[in-house]
Amino acid sequence: MSTIDVNANLTLHTDDYEINMMATYFAKNMQNRHAVFEVYFRDMPFGNGYAVFAGLEHVIDYIKNLNFTDADIEYLRKEGDYSDEFLEYLRNFKFQGTIRSAYEGDLVFNNEPIVQVEGTIAECQLVETAILNIVNYQTLIATKAARIRSVAGNDPLLEFGSRRAQEVSAALWGTRAAYIGGFDATSNVLAGKEFGIPISGTHAHSLVEAFGNDYDAFKAYAETHKDCVFLVDTFDTLKSGVPEAIRVAREMGDKINFNGVRIDSGDMAYISKRVREMLDKAGYPDTKIYASNDLDEYTISSLKMQHAKINVWGVGTKVITAFDQPALGAVYKLVSVEDKDGKMVDTIKLSNNAEKVSTPGKKQVWRITEKKDGKSEGDYVTLANEDPRVEKELYMFHPQYTYINKTITNFNAEPLLKDIFVDGKLTYKSPTLKETKQYADTVRGLLWPEYKRMLNPEQYPVDLSQEAWDNKIKLIKQIRNGGQKRLQ
Numbered sequence: 001m002s003t004i005d006v007n008a009n010l011t012l013h014t015d016d017y018e019i020n021m022m023a024t025y026f027a028k029n030m031q032n033r034h035a036v037f038e039v040y041f042r043d044m045p046f047g048n049g050y051a052v053f054a055g056l057e058h059v060i061d062y063i064k065n066l067n068f069t070d071a072d073i074e075y076l077r078k079e080g081d082y083s084d085e086f087l088e089y090l091r092n093f094k095f096q097g098t099i100r101s102a103y104e105g106d107l108v109f110n111n112e113p114i115v116q117v118e119g120t121i122a123e124c125q126l127v128e129t130a131i132l133n134i135v136n137y138q139t140l141i142a143t144k145a146a147r148i149r150s151v152a153g154n155d156p157l158l159e160f161g162s163r164r165a166q167e168v169s170a171a172l173w174g175t176r177a178a179y180i181g182g183f184d185a186t187s188n189v190l191a192g193k194e195f196g197i198p199i200s201g202t203h204a205h206s207l208v209e210a211f212g213n214d215y216d217a218f219k220a221y222a223e224t225h226k227d228c229v230f231l232v233d234t235f236d237t238l239k240s241g242v243p244e245a246i247r248v249a250r251e252m253g254d255k256i257n258f259n260g261v262r263i264d265s266g267d268m269a270y271i272s273k274r275v276r277e278m279l280d281k282a283g284y285p286d287t288k289i290y291a292s293n294d295l296d297e298y299t300i301s302s303l304k305m306q307h308a309k310i311n312v313w314g315v316g317t318k319v320i321t322a323f324d325q326p327a328l329g330a331v332y333k334l335v336s337v338e339d340k341d342g343k344m345v346d347t348i349k350l351s352n353n354a355e356k357v358s359t360p361g362k363k364q365v366w367r368i369t370e371k372k373d374g375k376s377e378g379d380y381v382t383l384a385n386e387d388p389r390v391e392k393e394l395y396m397f398h399p400q401y402t403y404i405n406k407t408i409t410n411f412n413a414e415p416l417l418k419d420i421f422v423d424g425k426l427t428y429k430s431p432t433l434k435e436t437k438q439y440a441d442t443v444r445g446l447l448w449p450e451y452k453r454m455l456n457p458e459q460y461p462v463d464l465s466q467e468a469w470d471n472k473i474k475l476i477k478q479i480r481n482g483g484q485k486r487l488q
């Protein structure tokens with residue numbers, strides 16, 4: 001069994017209310033009614049122009065292992081007010097639904113479905129909590145990482161956040177998401193072993209404290225490691241740390257690779273410039289300067305503007321906790337359900353807040369790109385039975401401000417939601433993590449720069465097809481006119 005337990009049974013990792021609803025559906029003999037739920041988020045995280053989808057691999061592990069054990073059933077018998085018949089139903093429960101999803105690394109936007117779960121209403125209901133838990137966190141971290149990548153240019157980005165992550169699982173899956181989003185390596189050795197992420201590490205202040213001075217610590221490290229990056233700011237970066245690192249490098253000669261020095265405090269623009277001068281003067285122009293200390297896209301961008309001489313960035317807390325926005329806020333909404341006569345009926349959740357009104361009907365998202373250069377034109381959300389690929393021209397309009405519109409010709413339309421599980425069977429073959437990272441990079445390249453800038457990006461169009469829009473307005477009117485249906 002691996003430590004990141006891909007075989008973990010997380011069946012009870014669900015909210016009590018999901019099982020309570022399952023019990024009601026069961027008692028009313030509605031448990032097998034066909035239903036479609038969709039995951040979407042309402043606002044772009046960090047005010048970013050795009051989000052990077054992540055979490056699918058963990059969702060797949062979770063679904064594969066869904067199964068109520070005897071111990072789970074006994075626990076529910078003790079804690080809940082469930083009938084014996086319902087508990088027997090759970091004991092025999094198997095996920096037999098269909099899941100369609102964006103791929104990890106895909107760019108996703110607010111107010112479009114990014115995961116779709118279709119099956120019996122009972123099974124769809126059960127998986128809400130875990131799917132949201134996984135996708136919300138990993139997509140958030142991958143997006144934060146992509147923002148940091150966007151200002152770091154081609155510089156190596158090291159993920160250092162395990163000590164500050166919200167517990168173990170977040171550190172591990174979070175660093176995987178950060179890798180997809182644009183980081184190059186992690187300090188977490190377990191994540192390296194389990195996911196194949198390159199690992200990277202320097203040393204801490206404690207090494208210098210333990211030896212009492214920079215020289216003895218660096219010398220001892222150099223005698224025990226070929227590749228050396230010395231942390232130079234324990235006492236005084238310019239007066240002691242860097243001179244002693246150079247002294248040790250000279251003494252050790254080609255017994256070591258003097259790969260770098262790390263700065264972890266102070267004015268990193270000023271210090272890095274002085275350190276660069278010292279290293280160059282000493283004949284170490286290839287020795288890199290690493291920086292860490294509460295870095296994020298803002299500090300890195302500012303340091304770049306100040307022409308700081310930093311080559312490698314270690315980023316911990318701010319990426320692994322998505323520091324400035326703790327949750328993505330993705331939701332899971334019922335969009336269509338079978339009525340008592342076996343007919344699928346679209347459903348809507350109304351709200352006084354226009355943004356919170358869900359879009360009814362089973363849908364597909366089409367990424368519309370120009371045929372000429374493959375660049376993005378926007379996303380076109382249709383009802384599932386529509387196929388814009390057969391259209392010669394596409395009329396795209398803003399779903400709230402409909403006077404904002406354009407007609408597109410000569411376009412390609414690619415579906416975002418792809419089959420992952422079909423009738424309970426995994427039909428999707430996962431790429432390697434490296435391929436996923438490469439894919440994330442490629443699709444980011446297709447987005448116009450206006451949507452990618454870190455501050456105040458243009459809003460990427462996510463439009464509804466005329467049919468999807470008409471369907472929504474029809475349902476809103478129906479319900480406002482007192483026409484709530486009896487489906488039972």
Ligand SMILES: Nc1ncnc2c1ncn2[C@@H]1O[C@H](COP(=O)(O)OP(=O)(O)OP(=O)(O)O)[C@@H](O)[C@H]1O
Nearest residue numbers: 264265266267268269270293294295299302303306
């Ligand atoms: N030239 C700079 N421009 C912008 N931000 C910087 C610059 N130099 C450092 N920073 C950032 O400023 C913050 C300084 O934080 P803080 O005051 O905690 O660090 P410190 O006092 O240098 O070190 P310590 O962590 O040991 O207290 C960090 O987020 C760091 O990344």
Ligand SMILES: O=P(O)(O)OC[C@H]1O[C@H](OP(=O)(O)OP(=O)(O)O)[C@H](O)[C@@H]1O
Nearest residue numbers: 160264292293294295314315316317318
């Ligand atoms: O600042 P982050 O982006 O989270 O990067 C990780 C931090 O972890 C280490 O510090 P340590 O835990 O020793 O504490 P410190 O921040 O007080 O130096 C390292 O020196 C970085 O400063």
Ligand SMILES: O=C(O)c1cccnc1
Nearest residue numbers: 160187200201202203314
């Ligand atoms: O390797 C490092 O330098 C490192 C690892 C974790 C946290 N801070 C720094």
